[in-house]
């Protein structure tokens with residue numbers, strides 16, 4: 667995709683990957699609009715990046731999605747890029763009782779959020795030049811982390827949805843891009859500085875390069891084995907991956 671001259675709406679721009687990508691595009695001369703629930707952080711990010719704009723949005727709320735989409739089309743008629751990034755990653759126990767409220771909010775945020783946001787903006791995006799929808803899945807779309815079973819399932823679903831959407835939008839002028847991050851050191855779980863997590867700035871630099879190259883799927887070097895996991899050999903790979911993380915768990919804070 668082109669990396670300047672776009673008008674880009676980013677969900678979950680208050681922290682982590684969303685903020686990093688927002689600031690990278692802002693520096694390259696794009697009109698960036700971020701969203702999220704935490705108003706104080708929206709203000710902090712836009713103050714730190716003069717010209718960047720923000721809108722409050724709880725991506726779990728379909729009415730808010732419709733209202734924000736209408737507002738964006740009205741206020742930013744050149745809007746041509748949607749980056750579906752907002753997400754939550756609660757740990758769960760698929761061997762026991764899964765808290766229903768948490769499961770519902772995980773699906774509403776990670777799966778229904780991007781589906782609804784994209785549906786609301788596609789009629790507008792189809793009228794734009796250089797239109798792109800970017801979905802943020804995860805390497806866990808390809809190799810589930812067993813201790814976040816519902817999260818991993820939502821990410822596999824987003825990968826599947828992106829494939830279908832790319833096919834259906836062929837010839838429409840709207841490109842569909844998926845980014846599948848590895849473990850990046852953000853507050854998604856707990857920013858711990860764990861050496862297995864990729865530093866955020868390295869991840870943003872690699873992802874911006876992949877987006878500029880025009881790939882349909884953007885993932886960083888070193889995760890090819892994870893990306894290639896699905897297939898008849900996936901059970902052994904999946905088991906080894908989960909066993910290693912069971913022995914050396916991801917820090918979850920206090």
Ligand SMILES: NC(=O)c1ccc[n+]([C@@H]2O[C@H](COP(=O)([O-])OP(=O)(O)OC[C@H]3O[C@@H](n4cnc5c(N)ncnc54)[C@H](OP(=O)(O)O)[C@@H]3O)[C@@H](O)[C@H]2O)c1
Nearest residue numbers: 678680682683702703704724725752753804849850852854
């Ligand atoms: N970090 C990783 O290791 C990793 C790996 C693979 C994929 N990812 C994906 O990357 C995306 C961003 O995660 P991150 O690592 O940058 O974590 P993060 O720093 O916790 O950012 C999550 C973002 O999502 C927003 N969000 C969460 N629930 C929301 C809601 N109901 N409505 C609107 N916004 C909401 C948050 O904003 P508010 O709280 O202000 O609403 C925040 O801006 C997620 O989709 C995640 O699954 C991350």
